[in-house]
Amino acid sequence: xxxxxxxxxxxxxxxxxxxxxxxxxxxxxxxxxxxxxxxxxxxxxxxxxxxxxxxxxxxxxxxxxxxxxxxxxxxxxxxxxxxxxxxxxxxxxxxxxxxxxxxxxxxxxxxxxxxxxxxxxxxxxxxxxxxxxxxxxxxxxxxxxxxxxxxxxxxxxxxxxxxxxxxxxxxxxxxxxxxxxxxxxxxxxxxxxxxxxxxxxxxxxxxxxxxxxxxxxxxxxxxxxxxxxxxxxxxxxxxxxxxxxxxxxxxxxxxxxxxxxxxxxxxxxxxxxxxxxxxxxxxxxxxxxxxxxxxxxxxxxxxxxxxxxxxxxxxxxxxxxxxx
Numbered sequence: 505x506x507x508x509x510x511x512x513x514x515x516x517x518x519x520x521x522x523x524x525x526x527x528x529x530x531x532x533x534x535x536x537x538x539x540x541x542x543x544x545x546x547x548x549x550x551x552x553x554x555x556x557x558x559x560x561x562x563x564x565x566x567x568x569x570x571x572x573x574x575x576x577x578x579x580x581x582x583x584x585x586x587x588x589x590x591x592x593x594x595x596x597x598x599x600x601x602x603x604x605x606x607x608x609x610x611x612x613x614x615x616x617x618x619x620x621x622x623x624x625x626x627x628x629x630x631x632x633x634x635x636x637x638x639x640x641x642x643x644x645x646x647x648x649x650x651x652x653x654x655x656x657x658x659x660x661x662x663x664x665x666x667x668x669x670x671x672x673x674x675x676x677x678x679x680x681x682x683x684x685x686x687x688x689x690x691x692x693x694x695x696x697x698x699x700x701x702x703x704x705x706x707x708x709x710x711x712x713x714x715x716x717x718x719x720x721x722x723x724x725x726x727x728x729x730x731x732x733x734x735x736x737x738x739x740x741x742x743x744x745x746x747x748x749x750x751x752x753x754x755x756x757x758x759x760x761x762x763x764x765x766x767x768x769x770x771x772x773x774x775x776x777x778x779x780x781x782x783x784x785x786x787x788x789x790x791x792x793x794x795x796x797x798x799x800x801x802x803x804x805x806x807x808x809x810x811x812x813x814x815x816x817x818x819x820x821x822x823x824x825x826x827x828x
Contacts, residue, residue: 506567507568508566509528509568509569509571510527510533510564510568510569510570511571511574511815512524512557512570512572512574512815513574513812513813513814513817514553514557514577514814515575515576515617515620515811516577516578516587516593517540518540518542518590518591518593519539519540519592520537520538520540521538521539522535522810523535523553523557524536524560524811524812525564525570526811526819529628530627530812532808532815533564535811536556536559536560538552542592542594543594546595546598546603547603550604550607554604570610571611572610572612572818572822573604573608573612573818574612574814574817574818574819574821575612575614575814576615576617576619576620576813576817577614577616578591578593578616579591579616580614580615581615581662582615582656582658583658583662584599584662585600585601585614586599586600586614587600587614591680600612600614601614611821611827612818613818613821615817616647616649617641618639618648619656619665619813620649620814620817621639621641621647621767621809622648622656623649623813623816623817623820624804624812624816625765625802625804625813626651626816627816628803629803630763630765630801630804631651631803634763635762636651636653636762637651637761638650638651638752638759638763638765639765639767640667640752640764640768641768642691642693642766642768642769643693643768643770644693644694645688645694646688646691648666648668648755649665650664650665650755651761667687667751667752668686668687670686671684671685672685672690672747672751676690677690677695690744690747690748691744691745691747691748692770693769695744695747696723696741696744696770697718697721697722697723699743700721700726700737701718703736703740704736707736709736711729711734711735711736711737712734713725713726713736713737723770726740727772727776730776741776741780742780745776745777745778745779745780745781745783745784746780746781746783747784748781748784749781749782749783749784749786750785753784753788753789753793756789756790756793756797757790757793760797761797762796763797763799764797764799764800765800765801765802766799766800767804768806769806771801771802781799785797785799
């Protein structure tokens with residue numbers, strides 16, 4: 505009897521956890537979501553996760569063989585298989601393999617969600633065939649995954665590639681990491697909202713965004729205002745894209761990537777974001793890099809990026825072990 509080889513991809517977020525069964529070609533055969541309930545213990549969470557995953561597995565058509573489990577999660581350490589002081593979760597330090605091995609006696613791998621997104625891009629997305637590229641995820645914050653010579657960069661600590669926590673301004677905006685002026689508080693949905701709020705206090709232009717408190721102002725509102733020609737919103741995108749482009753020019757100096765992929769909700773703004781990023785990137789590149797780096801949208805559907813990225817992680821590990 506022919507079996508379909510599959511892996512379980514798990515994307516742990518502060519609010520929801522997504523999971524799905526992924527085949528070798530990146531097909532998501534079944535997927536589901538459950539609330540993370542970040543205040544409950546890891547043991548309770550992983551027990552509940554197993555129940556959801558097994559219920560989902562029962563819906564798969566035909567015989568199959570589970571070869572491994574991949575996990576993308578905030579502050580997941582690839583080398584140790586741990587989650588360490590994750591933002592938006594009440595956990596301090598969790599050994600993922602120890603929690604999951606009783607349920608799944610198969611290889612288990614973990615990394616942060618941005619690294620998983622980069623692996624998904626390499627195996628199943630627009631980076632197929634590329635050996636050197638960077639993925640930037642633009643959501644509430646800014647994540648990044650760096651691939652060099654066809655290998656994900658994890659570094660000695662297992663936490664390499666935090667471009668979002670390079671410094672734009674040492675005396676700048678406070679960041680959730682405890683420092684000031686990190687890129688992610690300027691180039692992200694949060695950063696865009698802060699920039700527009702500052703512009704509204706400094707300028708007197710009429711704008712549909714006036715009168716809204718920061719907590720009520722969304723990146724979607726700013727996009728819609730910019731699309732209709734609002735000068736405040738348009739400048740917000742120019743500033744955000746300019747800062748991101750300049751810092752990406754610095755990143756190019758380290759790895760000389762073939763392409764940089766932008767991914768996440770903020771990229772739905774299209775050229776409103778891509779044009780200023782591309783312009784600032786080219787203007788700030790060392791001359792030997794100019795014209796060598798493509799700035800591209802992700803080729804992975806956003807709703808499935810976490811699951812496919814986690815699936816790509818474990819497929820990569822299985823191939824390294826000669827088992828995939």
